[in-house]
Amino acid sequence: MLADSFTKWLWDRRRSIATWTVAVAAVGGFYAAFWPTIDSPDMRDAIENYPSGLLEALNYTDIATPSGYLSATVYGLVVAALVIVYSVSAGARLVAGDEEAGTLDLVLAHPLSRSRLALQRYAALVVSLVTISSGLLVVIVALVKPFDLTGISFGDLLAMHVHLVLFGMVFGAMAYAAGAATGRRAPAVGGGALLAVFGFAANGILPQVDGLEWIDRLSPFAWLNGGAPLQNGLQIVDLSIMVVLVVVLVATGTVAFERRDVSV
Amino acid sequence: MPEAAIRTEALVKDYGTARGLDGLDLEVLTGEVFGFLGPNGAGKTTAIRLFVDLIRPTSGEATVLGLDPRSDGVELRRRLGYLPGDFVVDGRQSGRELLTYLANLRGRVAATRIDDLAERLGLDTTREVKTLSRGNRQKIGVIQAFMHEPELLVLDEPTSGLDPFLQAEFVAMAREVAAEGRTVFMSSHVMSEVQRCADRVGVIRAGRLVTVESIHELGQRSARHVEVLFAAPVPAEDFAGVSGLRDVAVAGSRLTCRLDGPADELLKAIAAHPVITITAEEPDLTDVFFESFDIGRDDAG
Ligand SMILES: Nc1ncnc2c1ncn2[C@@H]1O[C@H](COP(=O)(O)OP(=O)(O)OP(=O)(O)O)[C@@H](O)[C@H]1O
Ligand SMILES: [Mg+2]
Numbered sequence: 055m056l057a058d059s060f061t062k063w064l065w066d067r068r069r070s071i072a073t074w075t076v077a078v079a080a081v082g083g084f085y086a087a088f089w090p091t092i093d094s095p096d097m098r099d100a101i102e103n104y105p106s107g108l109l110e111a112l113n114y115t116d117i118a119t120p121s122g123y124l125s126a127t128v129y130g131l132v133v134a135a136l137v138i139v140y141s142v143s144a145g146a147r148l149v150a151g152d153e154e155a156g157t158l159d160l161v162l163a164h165p166l167s168r169s170r171l172a173l174q175r176y177a178a179l180v181v182s183l184v185t186i187s188s189g190l191l192v193v194i195v196a197l198v199k200p201f202d203l204t205g206i207s208f209g210d211l212l213a214m215h216v217h218l219v220l221f222g223m224v225f226g227a228m229a230y231a232a233g234a235a236t237g238r239r240a241p242a243v244g245g246g247a248l249l250a251v252f253g254f255a256a257n258g259i260l261p262q263v264d265g266l267e268w269i270d271r272l273s274p275f276a277w278l279n280g281g282a283p284l285q286n287g288l289q290i291v292d293l294s295i296m297v298v299l300v301v302v303l304v305a306t307g308t309v310a311f312e313r314r315d316v317s318v
Numbered sequence: 319m320p321e322a323a324i325r326t327e328a329l330v331k332d333y334g335t336a337r338g339l340d341g342l343d344l345e346v347l348t349g350e351v352f353g354f355l356g357p358n359g360a361g362k363t364t365a366i367r368l369f370v371d372l373i374r375p376t377s378g379e380a381t382v383l384g385l386d387p388r389s390d391g392v393e394l395r396r397r398l399g400y401l402p403g404d405f406v407v408d409g410r411q412s413g414r415e416l417l418t419y420l421a422n423l424r425g426r427v428a429a430t431r432i433d434d435l436a437e438r439l440g441l442d443t444t445r446e447v448k449t450l451s452r453g454n455r456q457k458i459g460v461i462q463a464f465m466h467e468p469e470l471l472v473l474d475e476p477t478s479g480l481d482p483f484l485q486a487e488f489v490a491m492a493r494e495v496a497a498e499g500r501t502v503f504m505s506s507h508v509m510s511e512v513q514r515c516a517d518r519v520g521v522i523r524a525g526r527l528v529t530v531e532s533i534h535e536l537g538q539r540s541a542r543h544v545e546v547l548f549a550a551p552v553p554a555e556d557f558a559g560v561s562g563l564r565d566v567a568v569a570g571s572r573l574t575c576r577l578d579g580p581a582d583e584l585l586k587a588i589a590a591h592p593v594i595t596i597t598a599e600e601p602d603l604t605d606v607f608f609e610s611f612d613i614g615r616d617d618a619g
Contacts, residue, residue: 056419066408156406160462163370164423165396315373318363318404 059161059171063178067144071182074140075189082133083193087201089123120203121210121284124194129214130279133190137222140186141179142246145226148175149311150233150242162316169308176230176304183222187215206284213283220296221278225249227300231307237317249274321384323348323470323501324369329378331364331525338364340525341378346503351496353512353533354505356522362505363403365522366474369503370400383470396424399466403474403505405459409448413441413458420462427466435461439487452479464491471495473504477511489515509604513537533603540601541578547571549592556591560584 056062064071098118117123149172152158162168194211197203228249233242257275261267270276277296281289324346331338339361346352356362367373368380371387371394380387385394407416414432421427436443441457450458456479463471471492477485492502492515506512512519513533521528541564554568562579577584577598588596 056415057422059423062419066411155408156404157408159367159372159402160400160405160407160420160459161423162372163395163398163400163402164420165392165425166423167392316367318367318402 058174059166060174060178063148063175064181067182071185074136074182075186078133078136078140078186079189079193081136082128082190083197085128085132086124086194086197086203088127089120089201089203092117092123093120093202119205121206121282124203124206125214125279125282125284128194129218129284130275133218134221134275134278137183137186137218138225138246138250141183141222141224141226142229142243142250144179144182145176145229145246146233146239146242148172148179148226148230148233149307150237150239153233153237153317154239156318158316159318168312168316172230172234172308172311173304176226179226179230180219180223183219183226187219187222190218191215210284210287213288216288217278217283217293217296220293220300221274223300224274224277224296224303227303227307231303231310234307235310235314237314321348322346322381323350324352324380324382324503326365326380327378329365329368329380330376331361331368331373332376337525339368339375339378342522342525342527344520344527346501347518348501349496349499350517351492351502351504351515353516353519354503354522355507355509355512355519356505357507360522361525362522363474364525366400366403366472366503366505369472370395370398397468398470398472399463399468401459401463401471401473401476403478405456407447407455407458410446412446413443413450416447416458417443417462417465421465424466431465431467432461435465438491439484453481453484456480457484460488460491464495467500469500471500471502471504473502475506476504477506485511510602513600513603536603537601540603541576542601543599544573544575544577544584545597546573546588547594547596548573549594552591557584557587560587 056065101117117126149158152161161171191211194203195208198206225246229242229246232245233239236242252272253274256269256273257280261270270280273280274296277289277292281292283289322345324344326342326344329339329342329344342361342365344365354362354365364373368375369382369387371391374388382394383397387394413436417432421432432443436457439457439460441454441461447455447458456476460476460480463473463476477488480488492504495502496517502515504512504515509519513536516533518530518532519536520530548571551570552568552573554566557563557566557568557573557575560583562577563584564576564578566573566575571594573588575584581598
């Protein structure tokens with residue numbers, strides 16, 4: 055059970071991971087269950103009368119189909135926000151939180167290298183993200199029939215969840231890297247929050263400025279949802295960007311962690 | 319002479335804002351208990367954390383168990399036990415859970431070892447750490463440092479928070495380690511604690527080693543307080559000529575004095591009268607130590 059720092063991390067956070075799984079599934083399911091209300095003639099008229107700029111900013115352009123609705127509200131917004139909060143706070147805790155609490159010293163005095171410890175913990179974070187995402191997947195699949203979420207293939211739904219997990223991994227890696235390099239939680243959480251704010255702005259607002267349309271490509275929200283995996287399946291370019299970013303961030307943070315002093 | 323368990327040469331640790339070590343030259347022999355004594359901020363913790371590769375030296379060299387902590391950290395840490403000066407762990411786990419995890423990180427720890435040590439120190443390992451008193455938490459720290467029977471124990475103020483009974487138990491454990499040819503390096507603020515346990519003591523001040531002394535030799539050099547209660551009043555003159563005796567005071571049938579040197583002559587003088595009780599205290603080496611080296615007592619509490 056407690057064979058290494060990978061299982062220990064998951065075991066220590068079993069309650070938190072369970073809570074997050076339930077919360078994300080509940081909130082995501084709640085929003086998904088609103089589809090029949092949206093799917094009414096009145097609502098469609100209302101949306102058609104919205105200014106197109108606003109719809110674009112909210113990614114609501116395709117909101118009149120079940121997949122468009124889920125994509126824009128559940129995956130692109132609410133669940134994305136929850137996953138960011140979870141990934142950043144957990145990522146910041148992987149090294150920096152432990153170090154600030156003064157509990158890292160003892161573990162690092164054991165025969166395992168710092169990189170090994172840190173990478174095992176990041177791997178555990180990935181597993182926790184898969185767990186949280188799976189909980190939501192189960193709930194969405196269960197809601198398809200009772201709430202008329204028609205026209206979504208299971209394959210595309212899986213693809214959406216692959217994007218979601220990687221999206222969380224990016225934010226987790228950002229917080230991990232800043233925390234591992236500095237040993238402090240504030241820069242770790244700050245780094246993650248900054249990426250979230252930039253990502254949100256670059257995805258909805260900034261591209262409406264003339265000459266800044268391209269900035270959307272730099273947003274994690276675009277990598278999550280820009281290619282609409284819920285309608286079009288896996289988006290290889292977006293996934294690759296996220297994978298590369300994760301690798302770069304994790305590697306940079308780990309190298310910096312290996313080199314510096316551990317504070318008491 | 320046995321090979322050194324720890325050797326440092328001109329070890330410097332600069333924190334930027336403060337200097338932790340300022341050219342430490344130290345040699346700790348294999349199989350000894352070495353007491354590392356010094357005032358607050360002297361650099362004890364800095365040295366210890368350098369040995370475990372938690373921090374990196376600015377310059378100079380440290381060799382621990384023949385290895386370089388920087389390049390052979392994993393191998394080195396396999397062979398040593400470490401007790402941080404500030405032993406904090408996540409409170410939401412039982413002592414057993416934590417100790418099992420740490421044992422698993424090490425690989426081979428005999429299953430009964432944790433239970434034996436817990437029983438010896440009187441620790442209930444089923445309780446959540448956060449519900450334990452400070453001393454009981456410290457016991458977990460001591461157990462995890464000792465449980466895998468490492469070649470070298472590096473302990474930062476190991477007895478802080480332990481009651482006198484447990485301090486004595488700790489001394490016994492440290493002596494057993496040395497008796498098996500293994501090495502103990504422990505830091506402390508107080509001489510009286512180190513003297514019961516250590517073979518040698520080194521004093522560090524402002525990041526430099528001031529002196530290293532053998533406890534045995536210090537003991538021989540220091541005066542013991544002796545008190546004798548006789549069956550009847552005794553004349554003070556009987557003890558006036560005894561060599562090595564100072565501060566002689568006779569009040570009726572009670573003699574108090576300080577003995578510096580061999581006890582033979584005093585014993586024979588005492589034996590001339592019927593004796594009821596005799597007490598000879600272990601010398602407190604603090605005095606002799608700081609007198610002989612003019613280090614200043616304020617420095618070491
Ligand atoms: N992380 C750090 N950053 C800056 N200065 C530090 C740091 N750690 C220690 N120091 C400084 O280095 C010096 C030595 O500190 P160290 O903790 O090694 O002393 P110590 O002998 O263990 O003291 P104590 O008996 O209080 O535990 C002190 O002046 C301290 O202020
Ligand atoms: Mg200290």
